[in-house]
Amino acid sequence: MEEIKLRVSGIEKSFPGVKALNNINFAVRKGTVHALCGENGAGKSTLMKVLTGLYKADKGQIFIDEKPVEIKNPIQAREYGISMIAQELNYVSELSVEENLFMGRLPVNRFGGVDWKKVRREAKKFLEEEKLSYDPAQKLKTLTVSDIQMLEIIKAVTNNAQVVLMDEPTSSISQAEVKRLFEKIAELKAKGVSIIYISHKMDEVFQIADDITVIRDGEVVSTDRVEDLDIQTVIARMVGRPLENVYPKEFLPLGDVVFEVENFNAKNLFGDISFHAKKGEIVGFAGLVGAGRTELMRAVFGLDPKDSGTVRINGKETVIRSPEEAIRKGLIMLSEDRKEYGLVPVRSVMENASLASLKRYFYGGTNHRKKEHSEVSDIFRKMDVKTPTLDTQISSLSGGNAQKVLLARWMLCEPDIMILDEPTRGIDVGAKFEIYKLMTDIVREGKTIIMVSSELPELIGMCDRIYVMCQGKITGCLNRDEFSQEAIMMRATGLLGTKREGKRDEK
Amino acid sequence: MKNNKVSYYLQKFSILIVLIVMFIACSLLSPYFLKANNLMNIARQLCVGILIAYGEMILIVSGFLDLSVGSVLALAGVMAVSAYKSTGSMPVAILAALAVGVLCNLFNAFFVGNFNVPAFIATLGMQQVARGIALYYTGGANILQLGKFVNIGQGMLGVLPIPVIIVIIITVIVWYLFNQTRYGRSLYAIGGNRKAAEASGINSLKSIYISYAINGLLAGMAGVIFMARNNAGLPNGAVGYEMTGLTAVIVGGTSFTGGVGTVMGTIAGAFIIGFLENIMNLIGVNSYIQSVIEGMIIVLAVAFDIRSKNKKSSKVIMVSDDGEEKKTP
Numbered sequence: 001m002e003e004i005k006l007r008v009s010g011i012e013k014s015f016p017g018v019k020a021l022n023n024i025n026f027a028v029r030k031g032t033v034h035a036l037c038g039e040n041g042a043g044k045s046t047l048m049k050v051l052t053g054l055y056k057a058d059k060g061q062i063f064i065d066e067k068p069v070e071i072k073n074p075i076q077a078r079e080y081g082i083s084m085i086a087q088e089l090n091y092v093s094e095l096s097v098e099e100n101l102f103m104g105r106l107p108v109n110r111f112g113g114v115d116w117k118k119v120r121r122e123a124k125k126f127l128e129e130e131k132l133s134y135d136p137a138q139k140l141k142t143l144t145v146s147d148i149q150m151l152e153i154i155k156a157v158t159n160n161a162q163v164v165l166m167d168e169p170t171s172s173i174s175q176a177e178v179k180r181l182f183e184k185i186a187e188l189k190a191k192g193v194s195i196i197y198i199s200h201k202m203d204e205v206f207q208i209a210d211d212i213t214v215i216r217d218g219e220v221v222s223t224d225r226v227e228d229l230d231i232q233t234v235i236a237r238m239v240g241r242p243l244e245n246v247y248p249k250e251f252l253p254l255g256d257v258v259f260e261v262e263n264f265n266a267k268n269l270f271g272d273i274s275f276h277a278k279k280g281e282i283v284g285f286a287g288l289v290g291a292g293r294t295e296l297m298r299a300v301f302g303l304d305p306k307d308s309g310t311v312r313i314n315g316k317e318t319v320i321r322s323p324e325e326a327i328r329k330g331l332i333m334l335s336e337d338r339k340e341y342g343l344v345p346v347r348s349v350m351e352n353a354s355l356a357s358l359k360r361y362f363y364g365g366t367n368h369r370k371k372e373h374s375e376v377s378d379i380f381r382k383m384d385v386k387t388p389t390l391d392t393q394i395s396s397l398s399g400g401n402a403q404k405v406l407l408a409r410w411m412l413c414e415p416d417i418m419i420l421d422e423p424t425r426g427i428d429v430g431a432k433f434e435i436y437k438l439m440t441d442i443v444r445e446g447k448t449i450i451m452v453s454s455e456l457p458e459l460i461g462m463c464d465r466i467y468v469m470c471q472g473k474i475t476g477c478l479n480r481d482e483f484s485q486e487a488i489m490m491r492a493t494g495l496l497g498t499k500r501e502g503k504r505d506e507k
Numbered sequence: 508m509k510n511n512k513v514s515y516y517l518q519k520f521s522i523l524i525v526l527i528v529m530f531i532a533c534s535l536l537s538p539y540f541l542k543a544n545n546l547m548n549i550a551r552q553l554c555v556g557i558l559i560a561y562g563e564m565i566l567i568v569s570g571f572l573d574l575s576v577g578s579v580l581a582l583a584g585v586m587a588v589s590a591y592k593s594t595g596s597m598p599v600a601i602l603a604a605l606a607v608g609v610l611c612n613l614f615n616a617f618f619v620g621n622f623n624v625p626a627f628i629a630t631l632g633m634q635q636v637a638r639g640i641a642l643y644y645t646g647g648a649n650i651l652q653l654g655k656f657v658n659i660g661q662g663m664l665g666v667l668p669i670p671v672i673i674v675i676i677i678t679v680i681v682w683y684l685f686n687q688t689r690y691g692r693s694l695y696a697i698g699g700n701r702k703a704a705e706a707s708g709i710n711s712l713k714s715i716y717i718s719y720a721i722n723g724l725l726a727g728m729a730g731v732i733f734m735a736r737n738n739a740g741l742p743n744g745a746v747g748y749e750m751t752g753l754t755a756v757i758v759g760g761t762s763f764t765g766g767v768g769t770v771m772g773t774i775a776g777a778f779i780i781g782f783l784e785n786i787m788n789l790i791g792v793n794s795y796i797q798s799v800i801e802g803m804i805i806v807l808a809v810a811f812d813i814r815s816k817n818k819k820s821s822k823v824i825m826v827s828d829d830g831e832e833k834k835t836p
Contacts, residue, residue, distance in 0.1 A: 340700075356708050
């Protein structure tokens with residue numbers, strides 16, 4: 001089994017300002033499962049997109065069966081036998097099973113029309129072979145995620161796929177379905193198909209993989225046989241960067257508990273969530289993509305509905321049904337998606353800054369523009385926002401400055417509790433440091449910050465306490481003396497911790 | 508930075524420059540154009556169009572639109588005429604028109620706001636519904652002999668026509684709404700990025716209802732003036748007036764993608780269209796060809812708007828897959 005099916009050599013890919021992939025080398029053996037492990041943003045998805053022809057690599061070469069190939073687009077990738085089972089499955093839910101199976105390669109009869117009889121016959125044959133009991137004419141939307149995934153895999157194999165890429169295939173299926181998937185993978189291996197398997201779930205990776213390649217910050221850290229590794233080693237390599245002391249953290253005496261969330265539930269998103277935060281505290285929320293942190297915070301802020309749960313502010317039960325209500329009660333949320341839920345690109349920086357506190361500037365029947373102007377300039381000066389004028393369109397500001405304007409928007413509301421979801425995402429190092437400094441100033445004023453972040457170093461650097469979430473549950477709550485990237489990753493991947501642990505240190 | 512400023516002001520006042528150039532060109536093309544009589548005539552003719560344009564502007568700025576306004580105007584006008592004929596009271600007639608306008612638009616708001624039906628579809632439906640009701644109610648016949656009702660469209664108060672005075676008052680109110688109220692500011696935010704506005708505590712559903720209601724009031728008032736000017740209740744009148752309103756708004760610099768637009772711009776846009784129609788009549792352009800020209804103008808105005816926006820945004824920010832934003836050199 002030493003035959004190499006796919007070899008990636010010296011792949012590099014840059015986006016404006018970031019090097020997403022740097023000199024990536026690894027080889028996938030024929031008939032094996034090769035796992036790719038890495039933190040969020042390590043470059044795994046970019047690499048997959050290069051392999052399937054969605055991105056063009058700046059440098060480097062891909063070999064299939066040791067022959068150099070150039071993959072320009074997904075169709076070519078398929079011709080080379082590379083197929084992708086995406087995290088978000090791509091299918092047309094209104095079409096039937098058979099139509100989806102043969103999409104893009106429907107057989108044609110001699111009149112140039114589709115040979116539906118052949119489609120039906122072959123679809124039936126495939127489904128029977130795979131012991132799947134549904135009707136080829138059934139619409140795809142009537143199937144479960146797992147069924148569709150299985151179908152995607154079958155589709156890939158019938159496309160004569162030699163290399164199947166699976167990105168987080170178990171993120172939305174049940175335990176029993178995972179078992180079915182793994183049986184399928186074993187079957188494919190036996191047929192000599194190679195599988196590149198991306199997952200955050202370490203136990204699964206160790207169960208299924210033959211080789212593991214760890215990627216960090218766009219570079220390959222190591223490739224080893226699974227026998228030579230253990231979970232701790234892989235996690236250590238995934239997070240392995242040295243912790244620089246770039247966090248202007250101040251240790252302040254903490255006040256009373258001012259914010260409590262109890263028994264928050266929303267079906268399929270998160271369940272049984274309880275946490276609290278004290279006056280002057282920065283509370284972190286760690287977890288992998290899809291752990292439900294953003295969904296939870298959106299529900300707390302009243303932006304999305306929840307099934308059940310209560311919020312207490314200063315010990316008083318508080319009903320929050322909309323952001324409007326949350327803001328009125330002193331709770332705000334900076335969204336992780338600056339573009340979609342933050343900026344109003346066509347409007348000025350001033351209007352963007354004052355958007356959440358219009359009541360301060362519109363009263364008595366007029367717009368108190370002078371007050372608006374001076375308060376916004378004051379806070380911009382305090383936060384060192386760099387903008388040519390207050391009338392400049394916000395879309396012409398850099399990411400870091402735009403983020404500061406959004407933070408200013410929320411500061412102008414004079415909140416007591418601030419949820420900051422990925423406050424430093426997509427901004428450069430200098431601007432990050434300034435955001436950290438602002439956070440320190442904010443808590444010094446006696447406010448409370450709840451910080452959601454996917455970057456462990458900044459959580460460890462800035463927080464007083466960190467909750468860890470995995471698959472919609474809180475799997476741990478760590479105090480400062482327990483902080484370590486390993487401890488967090490163990491809980492974020494679901495290896496350690498139960499949902500009850502979160503209440504451990506309360507009261 | 509300086510360059511930015513110049514182009515900023517150029518963009519801000521470009522519409523006024525166009526208006527002035529247009530005015531001069533028109534006065535050169537026809538000696539009759541500058542006559543007081545003709546100018547007054549333009550003002551009168553523009554009244555209905557400007558009211559419609561204000562309604563469309565409120566909606567387009569916040570990311571919606573209304574295709575039903577011509578029909579709603581006709582229905583409201585017919586109802587006003589009929590109310591006047593049976594009661595003889597002008598206030599009752601006007602109230603009837605306003606009520607009908609608002610009612611139709613509450614339906615629009617209901618489907619657009621509560622069911623997220625695209626405004627294009629919801630108001631296209633209302634276009635048929637309102638026209639149908641107007642025709643059904645009148646049996647398809649015009650209502651004639653309006654008596655003193657016509658004053659509101661044809662009368663003078665001092666040196667100014669009454670409809671012009673009404674439009675001036677409404678202009679002040681609309682300007683006030685846009686510039687001095689929280690509601691006005693919210694419109695820009697909702698049109699610019701509805702999700703961001705909602706996440707900042709703005710109640711967009713409430714805004715949708717208010718906007719359509721105001722649009723209904725404007726349509727109702729326009730209906731009264733329209734019928735009075737024509738000295739008849741015309742259930743088949745004002746067909747396609749939504750297009751006239753939309754053209755004025757778009758030519759006036761309101762962005763069809765929402766978030767941008769000024770009352771001054773809309774007035775200028777309406778006058779540009781008004782001058783154009785007037786001069787084409789004066790120099791005897793075939794009325795079918797006039798329609799061709801107006802149709803071309805709206806497409807060109809939108810194309811121009813999109814082009815200038817693309818230029819701006821493509822220069823500024825590129826977003827990579829990893830969420831990194833960088834200024835391109």
